[in-house]
Amino acid sequence: MRSSSWTPDGLSRPGRPPRCWSAPAHPGPGSSWNDCSEPPVPEPEGTVTETAPSTGTPVEATDLRRRTTQRRTLRVLVVAQVVGAIGTAVGPSVGVVLGDTVAGSEAASGLARTASTVGAALAGITLATLSLKFGRRPALVLGWTTAAVGAALLTVAAFASSLVLVITGMAMLGVGTSVGVQSAYTATDLADPVRRGRQLSLVVWAGTVGSVLGPNMGAPGAALAGAMGWPPLTGAFLIATVVLVVAAVVVLTLLRPDPLRLARELDRPRSGDRPALPRLREALPIIWRTPAARTAYISMICAHIAMIGVMTMTPVHLHRHGHSLTVVGLTISVHVAGMFAFAPLVGWCADRFGSRPVILTGQALFAAAAVNGFMAGDSAGGVTGALFLLGLAWSVVTVSGASLLSGAVDPHVRPLVQGTTDTSMNAAAAIGAGAAGLIAAGIGFNALALVAVVLVVPPIVVLAAGRGAPAGR
Template identity: 45%
Template sequence: MDQQQDQQRRVIRVLVVAQVLGGVGAGATLSLGALLAAETSGSSAWSGMAATMATLGAAAAAVPLASLARRRGRSISLATGALLAGCGALLAITAASLALFPLLLVALVLLGAGSATGLQARFAATDLATDATRGRSLAVVVWSTTVGAVLGPNLFEPGEVVAGFLGIPPLSGGFVFSAAAQAAAAAVYLLGLRPDPLLTALRHQAAAHPAGSAPPQKRRGLTILARTPAARFAVVSIAVSHGAMVAVMSMTPVHLHDHGAGLTVVGLTISLHVAGMYALSPVFGWIADRAGRTQGILVGEVLLLAALLTAWRGSESEAWVTVSLILLGLGWSAVIVSASALLAGAVDVGERAPVQGSSDLVMNLAGALGGALAGPALVLLGYPGLGLVTAVPVAVVLLWTVARLSGARRHARVAV
């Protein structure tokens, strides 16, 4: 047990370092993706395709990377995702140099693999964790994303300097940092995750089975979710929360700008939102471990609902919109940490990788859908209407969470 705990601590350290590197890579490019898309296509109308293609790329990579993890281990899977993102960065530089917008879209899809890798890294933190520490282990890896999220967007000016030195378009300089960071992250995964945490956990499970017992059948993630209520609840909670967050967050800069807010206010609001998403994740991990995963989801859904109702009622105030975005980030963090920990503990270790891949696929599709529908909703209903409409699915999941907790208490009383 002591050996497993030592290995778990080493896994967490490796994942934190790799997440910082991957976060820098993602932050350095996604902050420039919209600008480069507008420049390469010749129209700002296409700028939104940067986030869309990256999100779709993350969704497309989720299940293949999870399948690779089950066959070859986390180190190979995570390193592959990081290298795909690095190739995407190099392809983006090529697309910018040749002014080929379709090639840039392909590059953004590959860059989305970096986001998928970051999401699956949080699950790698749970492979060797005990049930008592699973939430905190996962939360530390989520928290480490904060560093990259803060540093990445600030590499714009250094990127221009590098671009001038290399003779490439100014906006593509940030992608040089991304390619280097993703390559470094891949090396950290390959060299640091030895022995591999998932393969080690599978060996421990095999050793714990009585001699002659049949190994668990390999099933697809969606098949496992169909027969596992707790896992299904966790995935729906993640998807709804992520879709709601993306929908409101993506339209907030537009709303603030249309109401006369300066770029400083817009930037501060989004920065505080990002801080809410990651900075307090260890606190939510502690809540998930001490109070329970479902209780942690309940906290998150309440925060999300409060955020959306604040957006509805306070849309004319920059201060209240900022408060709403902070609550939105905090609610997202609480749900993602708690529901991910619940998902990891709800299924057998041999089934975790495919279920987690399916979860990330559904999560990214929900984010893409939320972002796609948010624009028309803003035009038709305004920012208050967007907040109110988005609150509906969040309220449904909140009621589902309360029902699960009530049912668990009834079962506990009957057992006594």
């Protein structure tokens, strides 16, 4: 086999021994091409090879480790999200119907959904605090496990016809919703900033399959329960329990190394000193004094209230107008498809055009969903169309808002800011879900949909006030 070498003109010459460029310490006419076998010319004194901040390893090796771990992390998060979303998506459809069946009132249905949202709210800050201290993996495992226990309690509640067990089970199952959000944030720990929106949205999108299948567990769950001689609604919660346990096991065994802990190791200052962990009470001031974070925070909270408030009462509205569980499940599935299916496109748009214009587009979609919901009446098709627009609007605002939020704050405070935002979203939505039941009982579901349009006002105001502000996109 003939050897070849690179020459000063940049061409390969076959049949010649390899030759290397040799430059003296001081540029001049002495520079020449020598055989590679000759000892290399020493670098000028004081030359420093660029290294990673904390480990002393070359930057190329550090970048390779970051990229390799990020790819593995995304694969694990996607699998867990697909499986876990099947379990958590049972709550908004079958769980709310169970509350209505046990208590016999729309207000009780709203209370069951409120319990789910309260559970998610409490979990948001709890999981963020655990992530700060111990890493992402223990926090996500605890969250999926708690949701599995909640689904098991709902199975028992269907047997016992106990509203207390329904509320407790829905609160614990709601933790799974927060785990899904924290999983999406986990995708940003090692992400390249120019791809942050797309990688976050990939994990959000992964929930599409599970979240579409979950609301449709009513029919196969009823068949399973019938085969075992159990009450009809128990089967869906039994399926949810199993898949949530699988999600916990996937994260426990495969999410290694922990992405947040690795990110801290790679990004640590050259001195090796670790920044002090922020205290819980510092999160909101950090958000409020950072224009981009403030914009994302307000926009995401309003989007979540609007989505939860209307979606909470949709199954009850359809059920009370004679539509079957299959129709209810299909409607929620279409809504969930709107929430997740287009997330990668939204993430790409946020990376390409900036998060703020995308958030503004979401407000227009919310207004369109409100008008459609008001005009739908008791038509399943009309309600389904409105719910699809509602889910799409939520996706557009939440994905772009989460990307904006993650890029607006320093890495060492990011988990706490993310968790605080998640908790604030769910706490506000819990109030909205409870109010939605009362509003629907008083003036009807269709009027409730129209009332939700007022929630587009605060984001528009803060977007207008923050035009030209630095930090984030």
